[in-house]
Every structure is written in C-alpha cells, then in structure tokens.
Amino acid sequence: MILAFVLLSSMVVNAQSEKYAAAMQKDLDMFDSAKTTADFQGVAAAFERIGDAEKTQWLPYYYAGLALTMPGWTDTKLDKDANAERIKALCDKADALAKDNTDKSEILAIRNMAATQQMIVDPPTRWSTYGQEGAGYLSKAKQLNPNNPRLYYLEGAGIFGTPEQFGGGKTKAKPVLQKAVELFKADQPKPMYPRWGQKQAEEMLAQCQ
Amino acid sequence: MRKSIAAVIVLLIASQLYSQTIIQGKLRDNKGKPIPGASVSIKDSYDGTVADSLGSYKFSTTEKGDRSLIATNIGYKSFEQKITIGSTPVVVDIMLKEELSELKAVTVISGSFAAGDSKRAATVLNSIDVVTVGGGNADITAAVKTLPGAQQIGEQEGLFVRGGTGYETKQFIDGTLVNNPYFTSIPDLATRGRFSPFLFKGTVFSAGGYSALYGEALSSALILESIDLPERSAATLGVSPIILTGGFQDLAKNKKSSWGINYGYVNLIAYFNIVKQEPDYFKMPEFHNADANFRFKTKSGGMIKYYTTFSYSKLGLRRPDVDSGDLKDAFGLKNLNWYNNLSWRENLGRGWKMNLGMGYSTNTDNITQQLQDQNNQQLFPNAPWAFVKNYTIKSIQQLTQAKAVFEKKLFGISTIRFGSEYLYWVNNNEYNGSKSRLIDNFQSVFAETDIYVTNDLAAKIGGRFENSSVLNKSNIAPRISLAYKVGVGAQVSAAYGIFYQKPENTQLIYTTNLDYTKATHYILTYQKSTNDRIFRTEIFYKKYADLIKTEPINYYYSIYNNAGSGYAKGIEFFWRDKKSIKNFDYWISYSYLDTKREYLAYPEKLRPDFATPHTLSIVTKRFFTDIKTGFNFTYTYATGRPYYDFMYDGNGKYTIADRGTTKSFHNLGFSVNYVPSLGKTNPKLFWVLVGSVTNVLGYDFVYGYNYSFSGMNKEPIGPPAKRFYFIGAFFSWGVDRTQDAINNNL
Numbered sequence: 001m002i003l004a005f006v007l008l009s010s011m012v013v014n015a016q017s018e019k020y021a022a023a024m025q026k027d028l029d030m031f032d033s034a035k036t037t038a039d040f041q042g043v044a045a046a047f048e049r050i051g052d053a054e055k056t057q058w059l060p061y062y063y064a065g066l067a068l069t070m071p072g073w074t075d076t077k078l079d080k081d082a083n084a085e086r087i088k089a090l091c092d093k094a095d096a097l098a099k100d101n102t103d104k105s106e107i108l109a110i111r112n113m114a115a116t117q118q119m120i121v122d123p124p125t126r127w128s129t130y131g132q133e134g135a136g137y138l139s140k141a142k143q144l145n146p147n148n149p150r151l152y153y154l155e156g157a158g159i160f161g162t163p164e165q166f167g168g169g170k171t172k173a174k175p176v177l178q179k180a181v182e183l184f185k186a187d188q189p190k191p192m193y194p195r196w197g198q199k200q201a202e203e204m205l206a207q208c209q
Numbered sequence: 210m211r212k213s214i215a216a217v218i219v220l221l222i223a224s225q226l227y228s229q230t231i232i233q234g235k236l237r238d239n240k241g242k243p244i245p246g247a248s249v250s251i252k253d254s255y256d257g258t259v260a261d262s263l264g265s266y267k268f269s270t271t272e273k274g275d276r277s278l279i280a281t282n283i284g285y286k287s288f289e290q291k292i293t294i295g296s297t298p299v300v301v302d303i304m305l306k307e308e309l310s311e312l313k314a315v316t317v318i319s320g321s322f323a324a325g326d327s328k329r330a331a332t333v334l335n336s337i338d339v340v341t342v343g344g345g346n347a348d349i350t351a352a353v354k355t356l357p358g359a360q361q362i363g364e365q366e367g368l369f370v371r372g373g374t375g376y377e378t379k380q381f382i383d384g385t386l387v388n389n390p391y392f393t394s395i396p397d398l399a400t401r402g403r404f405s406p407f408l409f410k411g412t413v414f415s416a417g418g419y420s421a422l423y424g425e426a427l428s429s430a431l432i433l434e435s436i437d438l439p440e441r442s443a444a445t446l447g448v449s450p451i452i453l454t455g456g457f458q459d460l461a462k463n464k465k466s467s468w469g470i471n472y473g474y475v476n477l478i479a480y481f482n483i484v485k486q487e488p489d490y491f492k493m494p495e496f497h498n499a500d501a502n503f504r505f506k507t508k509s510g511g512m513i514k515y516y517t518t519f520s521y522s523k524l525g526l527r528r529p530d531v532d533s534g535d536l537k538d539a540f541g542l543k544n545l546n547w548y549n550n551l552s553w554r555e556n557l558g559r560g561w562k563m564n565l566g567m568g569y570s571t572n573t574d575n576i577t578q579q580l581q582d583q584n585n586q587q588l589f590p591n592a593p594w595a596f597v598k599n600y601t602i603k604s605i606q607q608l609t610q611a612k613a614v615f616e617k618k619l620f621g622i623s624t625i626r627f628g629s630e631y632l633y634w635v636n637n638n639e640y641n642g643s644k645s646r647l648i649d650n651f652q653s654v655f656a657e658t659d660i661y662v663t664n665d666l667a668a669k670i671g672g673r674f675e676n677s678s679v680l681n682k683s684n685i686a687p688r689i690s691l692a693y694k695v696g697v698g699a700q701v702s703a704a705y706g707i708f709y710q711k712p713e714n715t716q717l718i719y720t721t722n723l724d725y726t727k728a729t730h731y732i733l734t735y736q737k738s739t740n741d742r743i744f745r746t747e748i749f750y751k752k753y754a755d756l757i758k759t760e761p762i763n764y765y766y767s768i769y770n771n772a773g774s775g776y777a778k779g780i781e782f783f784w785r786d787k788k789s790i791k792n793f794d795y796w797i798s799y800s801y802l803d804t805k806r807e808y809l810a811y812p813e814k815l816r817p818d819f820a821t822p823h824t825l826s827i828v829t830k831r832f833f834t835d836i837k838t839g840f841n842f843t844y845t846y847a848t849g850r851p852y853y854d855f856m857y858d859g860n861g862k863y864t865i866a867d868r869g870t871t872k873s874f875h876n877l878g879f880s881v882n883y884v885p886s887l888g889k890t891n892p893k894l895f896w897v898l899v900g901s902v903t904n905v906l907g908y909d910f911v912y913g914y915n916y917s918f919s920g921m922n923k924e925p926i927g928p929p930a931k932r933f934y935f936i937g938a939f940f941s942w943g944v945d946r947t948q949d950a951i952n953n954n955l
Contacts, residue, residue, distance in 0.1 A: 019255075023255045038245065038246065038259075038261075038262075041246045041259060042246075042258070042259045045246075045248040045250075045257070045258070045259045046255075046257070048248070049248070049250045049254070049255050049256070049257045050255050052250075052253070053253050053254050053255055082283065085283075086283060122741060122787070124792075128440065163834055165834040165835065165837065166834070
C-alpha cells in the first residue's frame with residue numbers, strides 16, 4: 001500500500017513534468033510559427049500561463065519575454081516602452097526562479113534587447129539612458145557566463161547597427177560576431193534551454209565579410 | 210491491487226487529457242471596447258488564451274470541477290471568477306476595469322506642468338535645445354523667445370508674454386524665485402540671463418495659468434530645474450575672443466555625490482575693436498563670473514543641492530543725447546551679484562514627499578549717468594530736460610527666502626500638495642546721495658490637488674494666500690485647470706486662475722500706498738503629441754486690473770496709483786517635429802496677440818509699445834553625421850510695434866503728442882557646431898567648435914523711438930551693432946563613470 005502510494009505520487013510528479021514538457025514543446029512550436037505581433041503576444045501569454053501554474057520554472061517566463069522582443073524589432077506601431085516594461089517584468093519573474101549564473105546571463109540578454117528597443121525609439125536623446133542600460137546588462141551577463149554565445153551576437157549586432165561615425169560598423173562588428181559563431185558551435189544547451197541566435201549571427205557575419 | 214490503482218490513475222489522466230471543455234465569451238473594457246491581447250486562463254493551469262481583436266476569447270481545457278477563471282491585461286484591474294467546469298461549454302463575459310495609472314492618465318498641460326517630469330511638460334527645452342538655437346548665443350531667454358506667447362523685444366531684457374511686461378515674467382530655480390535673473394539693465398540694450406543652460410535638465414516655459422505653487426508673476430513663469438548629478442567627472446576649458454572659461458566637476462566613484470567649480474572671464478575689448486559698435490564704450494564691458502556647486506543623494510533616495518554664483522562686472526558707454534545736438538549721455542555701471550540656492554528633495558515614506566528650498570541673493574548696482582560735452586566733460590545745463598540726466602544711483606537688492614512643499618498621494622494616483630514660503634526683501638537705494646530703504650516680509654500659503662476622475666479626466670485645483678508687509682495687504686488667488694484626453698496622446702485642457710503681483714520696487718520706493726496688480730487668465734488648449742512630434746494650439750483671454758498708473762501733478766512730479774487696467778487675447782500655434790527627416794529637428798511657433806492697456810503714463814487704453822499682433826518663429830537644426838557638424842537656423846518675424854510720446858498737458862493729464870508703428874522685424878540667426886570627438890568610444894577629450902551670427906541678412910532693427918523732452922526730436926532705438934558674431938572652442942576632459950555605476954547597481 002505504501003509502495004502503491006509512492007508509485008502513485010511519483011507517477012503524478014512524472015505526469016506533471018511530462019505535461020510541463022509537452023506544454024512547453026507545444027508553445028515552442030507555436031513560437032516558431034508565429035509571425036504577427038498578435039501571434040507573439042499569444043505565445044508570450046501561453047508561456048506566462050505555464051510559468052504562473054508551475055511557480056518554480058524560470059524558462060516559461062524567459063520565453064514569454066523572448067516572444068515579446070520579436071515584435072519589438074519589427075512592429076513600428078508598437079509602444080516600445082510599454083512592451084519593454086512587460087519584458088522586464090517577465091525577466092524579474094524569471095530571475096527570481098533562475099537556478100544558476102548561466103540562467104541569469106540568458107535573462108540579462110533579454111533585458112538587453114528590451115533596453116535596446118527603447119533606445120532605438122530616439123537614439124540621440126535616449127542613448128545616454130537606455131543605451132547605457134543595455135550595455136550594462138550585457139557586461140554583467142558576460143561576467144556571469146563568458147561563454148554565452150548570444151551575448152556576443154547581441155553585442156556584434158549592436159555595433160553592426162551603429163553608424164561608423166559613432167564608433168560602429170561592419171569592421172568593428174566582425175571580430176565580435178566571429179567569437180559569437182565560435183561559441184555557438186561549441187554550445188550544447190540542455191533540452192528546452194535557449195538555443196537561438198546561431199543562424200542570425202552567421203548571416204550577419206557573412207555580411208561583414 | 211497495485212495494478213488496479215495504476216489503471217484507475219491512467220484512466221483518470223487519460224480522461225483528463227481527452228475530455229475537454231470549451232470556455233468562451235466576450236472580453237471588454239468598462240466602455241464596452243474590446244481589449245485585444247488580454248489574457249484569459251484557468252488559474253493554476255496551462256489552459257487559456259488571449260482575446261482577439263473583436264474582444265472574443267475561446268479555449269478548451271481539460272480541467273474539471275470548481276476552478277477560477279482569471280483575466281489580466283496591463284493597465285487594467287485583474288478579473289477573477291469562480292466557474293464550475295463540467296462537460297458542457299462554459300460561457301463567461303468579462304469586463305476589465307481600467308486601472309488609474311500615472312503612465313496612462315492625462316496630465317493637465319494648460320499652462321501647468323509637473324516639475325521634474327520633463328517627459329510630460331508642455332513645452333520643454335533641454336540644455337542642448339537651448340544652445341543649438343541658431344543665433345541664440347546659448348541664452349535661455351533667447352531660446353524661450355522662439356516659443357509661442359513671447360514677444361521679440363530687443364531693447365531690454367526679460368520675457369514679454371501675452372501682452373505682459375518683462376517684469377510680469379518670473380524665473381524660478383528648483384522652486385524658488387530668482388530676484389535678479391538678468392545682468393543689470395543698460396538703457397536700450399538687452400542683457401543676458403545670468404545662468405548657463407547647462408545647469409538645468411529642463412526649462413519649462415508657462416505662458417499663463419500656472420500652478421498655485423508659484424506666485425508674484427502676473428503673466429508667465431519660467432521654471433528651471435537644475436540637474437542632479439553630472440554624468441562624469443570632467444575638467445572643462447572654453448576659449449574665444451570674448452570669453453575664457455575653466456572649470457572642474459568631480460563625481461564621486463559611488464555616483465552619490467559631486468562638486469564643481471567654474472570661472473569665466475568676459476572682455477569685449479578685442480571684439481569691439483573689430484566689430485564697430487554704435488555706442489562709444491569708454492569702459493569696455495568686463496565680467497568676472499564664478500560659480501560652485503555640491504550635490505548629493507540622501508540615503509532614502511532624496512537629493513540635496515547647493516549652487517552659488519558670483520559675478521562682478523563693469524562697463525561704460527556714451528550715446529548722443531536726444532535733447533541736444535552736440536551733447537552725450539554717458540552711462541556707467543558696476544555690478545556685484547551673489548546668488549545662492551539650496552534645495553532638498555526627499556521621500557518621507559508612506560506616500561509623502563518633501564521639497565525644501567532656500568535662497569539668498571544680493572545684488573549691488575553702482576550707476577552713474579552724466580550729460581557730457583564733446584570733450585567728455587560733465588555739464589549741468591539749466592534746462593528742464595537736463596535735470597534728470599545727471600545722477601548717481603547706488604542700489605542694493607537682497608532677497609532671503611525659504612519655501613517648503615509637501616506632497617501626499619491620496620486614493621489612487623490623486624495627489625495633494627501644500628506648503629508655504631517666506632520671502633524677505635531688503636532694497637537700499639541711494640539716488641544722488643539721498644537714501645531710502647524698502648523692506649518687505651512676504652508670506653504665502655498654498656495648496657493644490659491633482660484629482661483623477663478616470664485616466665481620461667483630470668483636474669488640478671488649488672489656491673494661494675499671500676501677504677506683503679510693505680503693501681500691508683493680503684490676497685487669495687484660486688487656480689483651476691482641467692484636462693480631458695480625446696485620443697492617443699491628444700488632450701483638451703482648460704485653465705483659469707487669478708494672479709497677483711506687487712508693484713515694482715522703483716514704484717514702491719515713492720509710495721507704498723498701493724495694492725497688488727491683478728490678472729485673470731482663461732486658457733483653452735489642444736495638444737496632440739507623439740514621441741517626436743507635438744502640435745499645440747492655445748487660445749487665451751487675460752484681464753488686467755489694478756495696474757500701476759502714473760498721475761501727473763505738474764511737469765516734474767507725478768504719483769502712482771492702481772487705476773490701470775487692460776486685456777490681452779489671442780491664439781497661438783506650436784509644431785515641433787524631430788521625426789520626418791532624420792537628424793533634422795524643427796519647430797514653428799505662431800502667436801496672434803490682441804492687447805490694450807492703460808498703465809503708467811498711458812492716457813487711455815492703447816496697444817502697449819512692447820506688443821505686436823503677429824509673431825512667427827521657425828527654428829531648424831540639422832546635424833550631418835558624416836562631417837560631424839550641425840547647422841542651425843532661426844528665422845523670426847514680427848509685425849511692427851507701436852510707439853508713443855506722452856506729454857503732460859499742463860492740466861493734470863498726459864496726452865499722446867506723437868504716435869506711430871515701427872517697421873516689421875525680421876531676424877535670421879545662424880549657428881554651426883562641429884563635434885570632432887563624436888562617435889569615439891570613451892574619448893578622453895571631448896570638444897566642440899561653435900560659431901554663430903545674429904541677423905545674417907543685415908536687417909535694420911528698430912525697436913521703438915526715444916523722444917526729446919520737447920517732442921520735437923525722435924531717435925530710433927536699435928541694437929548697438931547690426932550683427933553679433935561669436936566663435937569659440939569648448940573642451941572637456943572627462944572620466945566616464947557610467948560603466949562603474951551600472952555595474953554597481955546591477
């Protein structure tokens with residue numbers, strides 16, 4: 001009877017984590033096929049529901065934040081400040097549940113994107129606030145995990161997008177993107193862990209050649 | 210047994226997995242509008258969805274029994290309802306109530322502003338905006354003159370706003386009144402403001418209807434909010450043929466405190482030798498300016514700031530005398546000014562905030578006026594017009610003040626603010642050796658509240674009580690404004706207020722048997738703004754009462770009373786756009802003004818000599834990143850201003866002996882700034898080369914006319930030279946601590 005109870009509870013736990021994995025996978029697939037702002041907001045809401053129900057997992061909040069960064073690059077009508085505030089709030093939730101420095105460095109990468117999107121609204125006047133904020137997240141993230149390839153991709157993309165007169169440009173972006181691509185090749189993420197950025201880094205590096 | 214339990218469990222899970230129930234309904238806000246993207250879910254489950262663009266939601270769940278359905282969206286109060294999930298679809302219509310939030314709520318902008326919130330203030334200029342106004346020569350007042358409501362007055366300092374005199378506009382730094390914001394007046398010349406635009410993070414110009422926190426200004430308030438901590442430690446040097454400056458600013462490593470000192474020396478001898486001036490300067494203008502500051506953050510996130518500036522200047526100039534063909538007026542001035550401002554802003558906890566301000570300033574003017582012959586020897590002709598042309602004045606103006614404002618968050622985001630201020634004025638005046646002294650103990654108590662009815666409707670209601678010992682009179686001034694949001698970034702607002710101001714010291718010195726002057730403002734504003742564009746239009750009506758009037762007793766003597774009155778009305782437009790063209794920022798202001806007043810020697814209601822019906826300003830700024838250079842042009846047009854010659858009729862009245870209108874005013878100002886260190890990451894040296902010229906097109910300005918005592922001769926009043934040129938290089942060697950601070954704060 002005791003054995004039965006143990007078995008039963010372990011089955012429940014197992015079923016629970018399988019259910020979690022299945023739900024995550026379903027939402028990750030939905031993420032891959034999302035196109036519009038509404039799609040990404042739907043994906044973010046789905047991940048957030050998993051996070052709220054699980055209460056101990058940081059990844060759902062992480063992906064919810066990541067999903068909201070997507071329209072932040074492309075949708076010109078989106079209120080970037082409101083979107084960034086939502087992303088940062090999700091990062092706070094994820095950060096409270098993150099297990100180690102590797103997790104925390106991934107979350108800082110999301111924060112960096114949110115701040116960058118706020119900066120892009122009006123670079124001349126916002127550089128000193130949001131530009132510096134974003135750069136701060138990136139350097140902190142590198143301290144926590146110097147081998148996170150996404151950090152170098154984001155740094156390289158930032159330099160790539162800055163005009164040469166302001167200290168940016170392809171030549172300066174190239175070594176950073178090269179480092180990103182190297183790290184991506186060596187990177188072996190755990191299941192469900194962040195693995196995005198390799199393709200983008202390689203494409204951007206190709207443009208620098 | 211074991212098997213059967215397992216089987217039951219499997220069955221249970223299977224049934225949970227495969228028996229799904231539909232949950233659906235409509236999701237609306239309290240106005241019945243859909244909220245696309247709002248999230249709906251079963252609490253503590255994965256199941257849920259987001260509302261579509263029509264406000265419908267629908268999802269299926271495997272959950273069973275009594276559960277909670279929750280709905281959330283940013284800016285709305287979350288919704289939760291118990292539902293029982295069986296096998297039949299559940300239909301729940303949801304209404305989300307809007308949350309009152311400072312981010313979404315409308316802010317009253319009609320002539321009012323939230324200090325320290327530069328994102329929201331109505332028309333805000335930051336320091337870079339000010340210094341890059343073409344031909345503005347980095348003077349705050351010159352930049353503000355490109356905004357609607359301000360007149361183009363070139364022959365005296367000050368802001369003449371909506372039919373008001375320069376005296377009717379007051380400047381406030383961190384909440385406290387500035388007694389001598391400009392360098393001392395020189396006849397027929399506009400002097401600069403004393404404060405560098407780089408001291409301030411925001412310059413807010415209110416053309417009327419401002420908050421009950423500010424008094425003693427009949428028309429307008431210029432609210433300057435000083436910067437908190439500098440971004441970096443730096444040593445600075447400025448070099449130009451006119452001015453030499455040097456300074457040092459130290460920011461502590463922990464970014465919690467800073468101190469700094471600056472010194473500047475201005476001498477116009479070289480410049481006046483190259484660019485000929487109309488007046489004959491017998492004492493070349495020379496200025497020593499020094500300032501110092503310290504600022505630190507308190508433990509609970511408050512801020513204490515101290516700023517002091519000291520200046521000493523000398524100048525002397527001669528002009529032909531208007532009454533006599535061959536004589537000259539020689540005007541000499543020595544000025545000593547010391548200004549101190551201490552402010553303390555603190556969060557007291559439990560929704561309480563405190564703002565304390567203290568100030569002390571003293572200003573000494575030594576003025577000599579002489580009538581001189583061709584050999585520059587003083588003369589004392591025995592003629593009626595000559596009696597007032599030989600004099601000496603020694604004037605010392607002191608102001609000591611303290612102001613406290615407390616703020617408390619009430620229900621929701623509504624706020625109440627109240628406080629008190631005390632100003633102690635001492636004016637010592639010595640005219641040809643005869644001394645007089647004027648002391649005023651001025652007190653005020655004020656309160657205002659920001660009430661948010663909804664996110665779309667807000668009201669600001671306040672009032673102030675003032676008492677002046679020199680007038681021995683009190684007043685109560687109510688102020689009300691309302692704002693209603695009419696769309697995204699668009700609002701209509703209205704303001705009403707009564708404003709009082711003491712008569713000028715030069716009048717009170719003769720008689721204190723006077724009352725406050727009074728103005729009542731009515732303003733209606735429409736504004737639409739997005740990140741980089743703003744459109745604003747305002748109509749206003751202003752009623753003046755109890756203005757100071759001069760009643761003549763005889764040819765040499767007159768008295769003052771409060772019999773004056775007047776009105777001003779008009780419409781203004783403002784458009785600023787930083788977005789349409791990359792690296793191009795421009796704004797256009799147009800003001801229409803209809804005003805008449807009877808004051809001073811005006812025998813009847815007349816358009817005052819400082820007012821013109823139409824004023825247009827176009828400010829453009831274009832920065833070319835390839836050549837790291839910015840080009841800034843400012844064009845200003847104003848219709849002519851009236852001028853009058855008032856004469857005593859020998860019978861207790863003034864009459865208009867002559868009148869006219871000046872020709873219209875055109876001014877094209879230009880400035881260029883070259884920033885070679887731009888784009889270098891962490892440059893050790895940052896420097897800027899600045900060049901500027903006023904009146905590029907060489908137009909002849911006529912601001913008005915000076916009349917001779919007899920009225921037979923009139924001389925145009927114009928600038929001392931057609932154009933003013935400036936060239937200078939400004940260097941800054943800095944240690945950037947931004948990175949340290951970010952790392953420490955994370």
